[in-house]
Structure formats: structure tokens, C-alpha cells
Amino acid sequence: MKADVLILGGGGAGCSAALHLAQRGARVILLERGLVGSQASGVNHGGVRQQGRHPAEIPLALRSRQMWSRMRDICGTDSEFEACGHLKLARNEAEEAELLRWNAKAAEYGLRPRMIGGNAIRTEVPAFSDRVVAGSLLEEDGAANPRLLAPALARVAREAGATILERHAVTGMARQGDDFALEANGETFIAPILLNTAGYWGGRVAATFGEPVPIESLNPNMLVTEPLPAICPHNLGVVGGDVYLRQISRGNVIFGGGRGESDASIPVSRPLPAPAFNAMARAIEILPVLRDAMVIRSWTGIDGGMPDALPVMGPSRTTPGLIHAFGFSGQGFMLGPAVGAVLAELVLDGRSDTSLDGLGIERFAGHAAPAEDPWKTRLE
Ligand SMILES: Cc1cc2nc3c(=O)[nH]c(=O)nc-3n(C[C@H](O)[C@H](O)[C@H](O)COP(=O)(O)OP(=O)(O)OC[C@H]3O[C@@H](n4cnc5c(N)ncnc54)[C@H](O)[C@@H]3O)c2cc1C
Structure with a gap:
């Protein structure tokens, strides 16, 4: 199957990216190992908080907070969002x-x-x-029901034309010329752009493309x-x-x-x-x-924790067409809507007005690669 963009991982980040890309006419395939929102995005505390965030994350948080006010228009449900402070x-x-x-x-x-x-x-x-x-x-901070957001984003993304494939664990990936080829359920999915929205497992995707990061499982x-x-x-x-x-x-x-x-x-x-x-x-x-x-x-639940508690977000430094958004370090539920909107802009416009300064993968350059090929580890 061919697409313009492959999205690996159907949490809040991946589903929001699928929605924003599909709404602008991109052919999108999202591959999710389980059900959308079944990992960190569906089991978190539900905090929708700008308070206390690292300055590098504040631009994303501000944009997301604006989107939370419009969530019913964006995806048909407010996900029980309440601005309770x-x-x-x-x-x-x-x-x-x-x-x-x-x-x-x-x-x-x-x-x-x-x-x-x-x-x-x-x-x-x-x-x-x-x-x-x-x-x-x-x-203006508040909370929402984490069970509702990713499935709602995925539903509207499907309506906008995105292909969202649940129970599709990506078990291998490779470059095929200028394209990415992902294997899942015995099928090959091909596109020139790959969004790494695989949460904790995003570290493995990055390592596969020669960009290992010191990610840990945060519970x-x-x-x-x-x-x-x-x-x-x-x-x-x-x-x-x-x-x-x-x-x-x-x-x-x-x-x-x-x-x-x-x-x-x-x-x-x-x-x-x-x-x-x-x-x-x-x-x-x-x-x-x-x-x-x-x-x-x-x-x-399982989230990707980075040593500086900031996500890895932005283009790969090794592989053209690969864009990362993972490692949200226990704080990414609130950010998910804006993460997807920004990813869509990076893909379709090559830039975003929302600053990602300080979040790039280059801050971990020099981190040693894991001894084993990450794709030899069981990924399902
Ligand atoms: C208990 C808990 C409490 C939290 N509380 C808050 C809070 O109050 N406020 C807040 O803002 N944040 C909170 N967080 C953090 C927040 O939940 C996460 O940062 C955010 O949901 C991450 O979203 P994501 O889309 O990056 O990752 P995920 O939701 O983990 O989605 C990644 C998806 O990728 C899929 N995937 C991985 N590998 C593969 C593969 N090989 N093939 C196919 N699919 C694959 C996974 O199945 C998963 O569904 C909390 C997290 C936890 C665990």
C-alpha cells in the first residue's frame, strides 16, 4: 500500500497528525499495534496543564490549550475537557x-x-x-478524559480520508530509495514521509535510523x-x-x-x-x-521518559523524510492535539510557526547506540 505519509503509532500525537494531514488532502496511513489510544494516551491522569512547563514546551502547550477549547469542533467531542484551573x-x-x-x-x-x-x-x-x-x-488549565481523545481524533481522521489500521504492529522498516517501507501483518506500506509517533517505542524507531536516544520507560x-x-x-x-x-x-x-x-x-x-x-x-x-x-x-502506563523531561520533536538529523514526535515524559496528553497540527505543517509546509527550539533530537547526538539491532527486539 502506498501513501504520502506513514504514521507509526496511534496515540494522541499520531491520531492528531493523521487528522490534520488528511484534512489538507494528504494520503495518510497510520499503523497502530493495538487500538488507538490504548497506551499512554488512553490511561493517563488527564491533566491539561500549561502550569510548570519547561519554557521549551510552552509554545506547544499554548497552541494545544487553544485547541482544547475547540475540541468539540475539532473531533466531535470535548473529551470532557473542563477548564477547572x-x-x-x-x-x-x-x-x-x-x-x-x-x-x-x-x-x-x-x-x-x-x-x-x-x-x-x-x-x-x-x-x-x-x-x-x-x-x-x-x-485556564484543566483536565479531560484520556479515554476519549485519541479514538475521537482517529474517527474524524478516517472521515477525512486517513487510513487508520489498528492491530497492525510494525515489525520491520527499511529505506527503499527515497521511500520508507514498513512491514506490518505481512504487508508492506510505502511512503516518502514517516512520522515517528510511537511513544516510548519511538526511541527504537530513532535508533533504527542511526539516532539512538537515552529514553526510558516512564510509568x-x-x-x-x-x-x-x-x-x-x-x-x-x-x-x-x-x-x-x-x-x-x-x-x-x-x-x-x-x-x-x-x-x-x-x-x-x-x-x-x-x-x-x-x-x-x-x-x-x-x-x-x-x-x-x-x-x-x-x-x-508506559510513556517515553527523556533525561531532560522534554519530548524529541522535529526532523531527523540522519534521514530525510523522517520526523520525530516521541518521549513526552509524562506530559504529552495535553500537548497531543498541537503536536499533530505542527507535524502536519512540517510535512506540508516544511515549517511551523510554533517553536520547537530545544526539542530537537540533535541534543542527544553522541548517545551510544544500543548493542543489539533494535528491530531484533520483539515489537508486537
Ligand atoms: C499514568 C500516566 C499518567 C500521565 N498523566 C498525564 C497528564 O496528566 N497530563 C499529560 O499531559 N500527560 C500525562 N501523561 C503522559 C501522556 O499520557 C503521554 O505523554 C502521551 O499520551 C504520549 O502520547 P503519544 O502519542 O506520544 O504516545 P502513546 O500514547 O504511547 O502512543 C504511541 C503508540 O505507538 C504504538 N506503537 C509503538 N510501537 C509500535 C509498533 N512497532 N507498531 C505499531 N504501533 C506501535 C503504541 O501501541 C501506542 O499506541 C501520563 C502518562 C501516563 C502513563
């Missing part, structure tokens, strides 16, 4: 100084987080303990409580990130902290008890009302 908490003076430092930086990008002092914050959220000394609230440990009376209307984070919480409209509190474990070659992941208990303790420290809450489920 993200309140990042400080538990000591050093953390408060960190909030102020980021807020000053954010102002350069037009973001206006509101600092709330120790007294005012307990007026705003009476459930906070004395451990909370200050907070920074970015009111945020998640929990959810039984439904509880209203506690706090905002998403909560803390400086340092050892716990984060949000209460959905049904009353359940979804929270996380620490890491689970995974075997990305199968791929499966599972939460671990020690980080789960630690996250519960950290949550109770700031919200004592959670002391008697029943945790009803725990889970994790």
Missing part, C-alpha cells in the same frame, strides 16, 4: 520561591498565574492542611478513590511533583505519585504498592479529609 502548591518557602520564578517566566509567554498566599488559600479551599503555604493558580503510579463530597474544584499539583490530584464531577479523586513498573517489550505495566502508599501519605498531608477515603483502583 491548575493549582500548584508550595509546602515551604523554597517551593514558594520556585512558583514565583516560574510565574515570572510564564508572563513572558502571556500566561498569568495567580499567586495565592497561605491564609487566602485556606479560604479558597478550606480542606487544605497547614502544610500548604502558598499556591499558584492558572485558571506514573495512579490511584482513584471512591466518590467523595466536593473537596477542591481545581486540579492540584505540588512543586517537585511527588503527588497530583483531581476530583471528577462524580466525586472520585484521581491521584498519582511515584512510579510503577513495566515490560515495554510485551507491553505491560503495573502499579507498585510502595509508591502508592507514599502518594496516599503525600495526598493526606495536604488534604487530611482523604484520610478515610477508600482507594478503589490503581494503575500505570
